[in-house]
Amino acid sequence: MKFEPVTIKQMARDLNLGISTVSRALHDSHEISEETKKRVVAYAKKLNYIPNPIALSLREKRNKSIGIVISQFNNPFCSQVVHGMESSFYSQGYQVSIVQTDESAEKEMKAIQYLSFRVDGLLVSISSETKNIDHLKDLYEKGMPIVFYDRICADLQTHMTISDNYRGAYEATRHLLDQGCRRVAFVGGAVTQSIVQERKAGYLQALEDGGINVDPKWIHYLPKGGVHYVETEVAMDRLMRLPKNKRPDGLLTAWDKVTADAYRYLRRHDISMPGELALIGFSNFPLTDFVSPSLSVVQQQSEKLGEVAAGQLLSLLQSKRKPAKFHTEVLMPEIIIRESSSKLSSGEKEPLKVKNKD
Amino acid sequence: MKFEPVTIKQMARDLNLGISTVSRALHDSHEISEETKKRVVAYAKKLNYIPNPIALSLREKRNKSIGIVISQFNNPFCSQVVHGMESSFYSQGYQVSIVQTDESAEKEMKAIQYLSFRVDGLLVSISSETKNIDHLKDLYEKGMPIVFYDRICADLQTHMTISDNYRGAYEATRHLLDQGCRRVAFVGGAVTQSIVQERKAGYLQALEDGGINVDPKWIHYLPKGGVHYVETEVAMDRLMRLPKNKRPDGLLTAWDKVTADAYRYLRRHDISMPGELALIGFSNFPLTDFVSPSLSVVQQQSEKLGEVAAGQLLSLLQSKRKPAKFHTEVLMPEIIIRESSSKLSSGEKEPLKVKNKD
DNA sequence: TGGTTTTCCGGTAACGGTTGCGTAAATAAA
DNA sequence: TTTATTTACGCAACCGTTACCGGAAAACCA
Structure with missing residues (x-):
C-alpha cells in the first residue's frame, strides 16, 4: 500500500486548466475569474485536496x-x-x-x-x-x-x-544529615550525564559542609543510566552488603527511575525506611505520596x-x-519531605510540604 | 536563525563540476573517475554534506x-x-x-x-x-x-x-462480586471511547450474570476522559454521597488515570479500601504494588x-x-488482585498474582 | 478603426536530488 | 588514418508547488 495524494497537476488535467491557474485559484488570486475559482475550489474540495507540505518545504x-x-x-x-x-x-x-x-x-x-x-x-x-x-x-x-x-x-x-540540580541535591543531602544520617550514599544515573554530575556535586558539597568524610563505596553510577531495574539492584546490593559500620544509613537517588527502583528494592528486601535507610530521591513519579512509607522526593518543575x-x-x-x-x-526543584526520610519527629507524620498534582 | 544545509549544487560550483557528476561520485558510480570521486567525497565529508531527505521524499x-x-x-x-x-x-x-x-x-x-x-x-x-x-x-x-x-x-x-477490554472488565467485576460486593460502580473515561464502551459492556454482563440489578447512578463517564483530577473527583463525590443503602461497596475504574485519581480520592477522604469500598481498576501505572493498601489492577500487555x-x-x-x-x-489483560479489593481472606495478605515489571 | 488597458490564463524556472541520454575526448581496434 | 569503443562528464527532466513573465482576447478610449 502506498499513499497517493491528489496533486494540483492532476486537478489541472481533469479541469483542462494550467497548473498555475489551479494554484492561483486555490489561493483566491484576483487574476482568476470567479467562475474558474469556483470550479477549481469545488473540485479540490470534492477530491479532498491538500497541498503537499513536502513540496512546500522544499520551496x-x-x-x-x-x-x-x-x-x-x-x-x-x-x-x-x-x-x-x-x-x-x-x-x-x-x-x-x-x-x-x-x-x-x-x-x-x-x-x-x-x-x-x-x-x-x-x-x-x-x-x-x-x-x-x-x-x-x-x-x-x-x-x-x-x-x-x-x-x-x-x-x-x-x-x-x-x-538547579546542584541545590536540589545539596538540600536533599542536607536534609538527610539533619535527620541524623552520617553515612549518606549516592546512586546516580550514567556518569556522563550533566544532571548526574551536578547532583553529585551538590551531594558532595553538603557532606563536606556537614563535616562528613565520603567513602567512595557510597557512590554508584549506573552504566546504562538505570533504565533497567537490575542496574539499580546491583548498586543497592553493593551498598547494603557493606560491613555494618560502613553501610549507609541514608541514600540520595539521582534519577526518577532509580528512585523508584531503589524504593522497590528496599521494600522487596524488607529494609525499613527510614529506620535502616533513609531515602530521598529525584522523582516526578505520580503516587509517591501514597506508597507506604510515603516517599520523600526532589521534584522538578x-x-x-x-x-x-x-x-x-x-x-x-x-x-x-x-x-x-x-x-x-x-x-529550583521542590523538596518534598515524607516518611521515607523522616527519622526524627516520627510522631509528626504530616509531610513537610505536599504539592498536589493536577 | 534558519538552517542552511550544504547542497549538492553548492559543492558542484565549488569543485567546478556538474551537479550530476557530484551526485554520481557520491554514489560511487563507475562512470566517474577515481580521482574525481575522491575529490568529491573528501569535500562532502569536509562540509558534512547530508542529502536532503525532503528532496528525496518528493522524488x-x-x-x-x-x-x-x-x-x-x-x-x-x-x-x-x-x-x-x-x-x-x-x-x-x-x-x-x-x-x-x-x-x-x-x-x-x-x-x-x-x-x-x-x-x-x-x-x-x-x-x-x-x-x-x-x-x-x-x-x-x-x-x-x-x-x-x-x-x-x-x-x-x-x-x-x-x-480484551470486555473480558478484563468482566473478570474484574466478577472478582468484586466474589469478594461479596453487591453494589459495584463503574467510572469510565469518555463515553465516546471504544475501550470504555467495551469495558462497560463487560462490567454490565458480569453484574447480570451475578444476578445484580444495576443502578444507573453507579455508572459515570467523564466528559474530558478523566485527564484532570477534578473530573474523577466529581464522579466519586456523586457515588459516595448516595444514601447508604445505595452507596457502592465496589468500584471498577476503566482508565489508568481515573484509577489513580479514584485511589487518590479515597485516600484523601479516608475511605477505607477494601472495607468501605473495594477498588480495582485498569492501570499500567508503576508503583501500584507499593501503595498502601496495594492496588488491584487490570493490567494490559x-x-x-x-x-x-x-x-x-x-x-x-x-x-x-x-x-x-x-x-x-x-x-488478554492480566488481573492482578491486591489489597484494595480483597475483602475476604484478609489474613492471607499475599497477592494472588504479581507480575514484576522490568 | 486603431491603440491602450484590463482580464484571464499558461509557460517556465526554481527548490535539491537522481537518472536517462547525449557527447566530447581519449583510447583501442582495424 | 579511419572507425569503433570506452571513459568521464554535463544537460535536462522529474517529483509538487509557487512566482514571475508573457501573451491572447476582450474591453475601453479616442
Whole structure:
C-alpha cells in the first residue's frame, strides 16, 4: 500500500486548466475569474485536496514544525516536560514531532539527522550514552536553532533550561544529615550525564559542609543510566552488603527511575525506611505520596521547564541571526519531605510540604 | 536563525563540476573517475554534506518513517505501547515520529494531516473527543497504511490491535462480586471511547450474570476522559454521597488515570479500601504494588500490544495493495488482585498474582 | 478603426536530488 | 588514418508547488 495524494497537476488535467491557474485559484488570486475559482475550489474540495507540505518545504525552506529529542518518555518527568513545551508551539501554529533516543547515541544521531531537514528548530535533551556531539555542533553552525533542556552539553553554546540540580541535591543531602544520617550514599544515573554530575556535586558539597568524610563505596553510577531495574539492584546490593559500620544509613537517588527502583528494592528486601535507610530521591513519579512509607522526593518543575525551553526556542526561531548572548534558565526543584526520610519527629507524620498534582 | 544545509549544487560550483557528476561520485558510480570521486567525497565529508531527505521524499515518494498518533503519553500505558512499537521499526530502518493529540479532535486532525505526507504509515489511537473520522477514511482510501491500536474506530476497516477490554472488565467485576460486593460502580473515561464502551459492556454482563440489578447512578463517564483530577473527583463525590443503602461497596475504574485519581480520592477522604469500598481498576501505572493498601489492577500487555500493532503496519507497508481481509488482534489483560479489593481472606495478605515489571 | 488597458490564463524556472541520454575526448581496434 | 569503443562528464527532466513573465482576447478610449 502506498499513499497517493491528489496533486494540483492532476486537478489541472481533469479541469483542462494550467497548473498555475489551479494554484492561483486555490489561493483566491484576483487574476482568476470567479467562475474558474469556483470550479477549481469545488473540485479540490470534492477530491479532498491538500497541498503537499513536502513540496512546500522544499520551496520555502520552512517546515512550520519543531522537533523534540527525548531520551525515553517512559518517564513521567519527560512526558511532563513535553506537555509544557507543546502548548506554546501549538498556539504559534507549529506542529511538534517527538523522537525517542532510548539513551542510545546512535539512535540520537539518526533522530537528529532525521529531524534536521524536517523541522525549523530542535529541543534536545542529550542521551546518556552520547559522548560526541559533532553532528549537533555542525547543525548548529549551519544555523539550526537548538535549545538544550534538562541534560545539557557544555560543548555547545546556546540557550538552555535546566533544574538547579546542584541545590536540589545539596538540600536533599542536607536534609538527610539533619535527620541524623552520617553515612549518606549516592546512586546516580550514567556518569556522563550533566544532571548526574551536578547532583553529585551538590551531594558532595553538603557532606563536606556537614563535616562528613565520603567513602567512595557510597557512590554508584549506573552504566546504562538505570533504565533497567537490575542496574539499580546491583548498586543497592553493593551498598547494603557493606560491613555494618560502613553501610549507609541514608541514600540520595539521582534519577526518577532509580528512585523508584531503589524504593522497590528496599521494600522487596524488607529494609525499613527510614529506620535502616533513609531515602530521598529525584522523582516526578505520580503516587509517591501514597506508597507506604510515603516517599520523600526532589521534584522538578517539569511543565515549567518545558515552557521555558519552548520560549527560548521560539525566540531563536524569530531572531534574524545567531544571538550574541545565550541564557541558561535555572529552575529550583521542590523538596518534598515524607516518611521515607523522616527519622526524627516520627510522631509528626504530616509531610513537610505536599504539592498536589493536577 | 534558519538552517542552511550544504547542497549538492553548492559543492558542484565549488569543485567546478556538474551537479550530476557530484551526485554520481557520491554514489560511487563507475562512470566517474577515481580521482574525481575522491575529490568529491573528501569535500562532502569536509562540509558534512547530508542529502536532503525532503528532496528525496518528493522524488521517491517514500519517507522511510512511520508516524504514531497518541492521545497523551503522560500515561504509562501509552509510553509502554510506543516502546513496543519502536523497536520493530528501528530494526527495519524506519524512523518513528510521535505526535500527541491531547484528546482534542482538532489537534488530531492537524496531526494526521501533518504526518500524512511525511510518513509511509500510521499507527493511530483515536482521541476521546473525535467523532468524525472522514479525514482518516479519505487518507486510507488514497492508500495510506493505517493500523488502529487500543482505541479503535469501527467506521474504518483495517487491521487493529486491542486488549480484551470486555473480558478484563468482566473478570474484574466478577472478582468484586466474589469478594461479596453487591453494589459495584463503574467510572469510565469518555463515553465516546471504544475501550470504555467495551469495558462497560463487560462490567454490565458480569453484574447480570451475578444476578445484580444495576443502578444507573453507579455508572459515570467523564466528559474530558478523566485527564484532570477534578473530573474523577466529581464522579466519586456523586457515588459516595448516595444514601447508604445505595452507596457502592465496589468500584471498577476503566482508565489508568481515573484509577489513580479514584485511589487518590479515597485516600484523601479516608475511605477505607477494601472495607468501605473495594477498588480495582485498569492501570499500567508503576508503583501500584507499593501503595498502601496495594492496588488491584487490570493490567494490559502494553509492550506486546505495541509490537503486534507494529507488525500489522509493517505487513501493510509491504503488501502491494489493500488486503482483502483485516485482522483484529486481541490481547488478554492480566488481573492482578491486591489489597484494595480483597475483602475476604484478609489474613492471607499475599497477592494472588504479581507480575514484576522490568 | 486603431491603440491602450484590463482580464484571464499558461509557460517556465526554481527548490535539491537522481537518472536517462547525449557527447566530447581519449583510447583501442582495424 | 579511419572507425569503433570506452571513459568521464554535463544537460535536462522529474517529483509538487509557487512566482514571475508573457501573451491572447476582450474591453475601453479616442
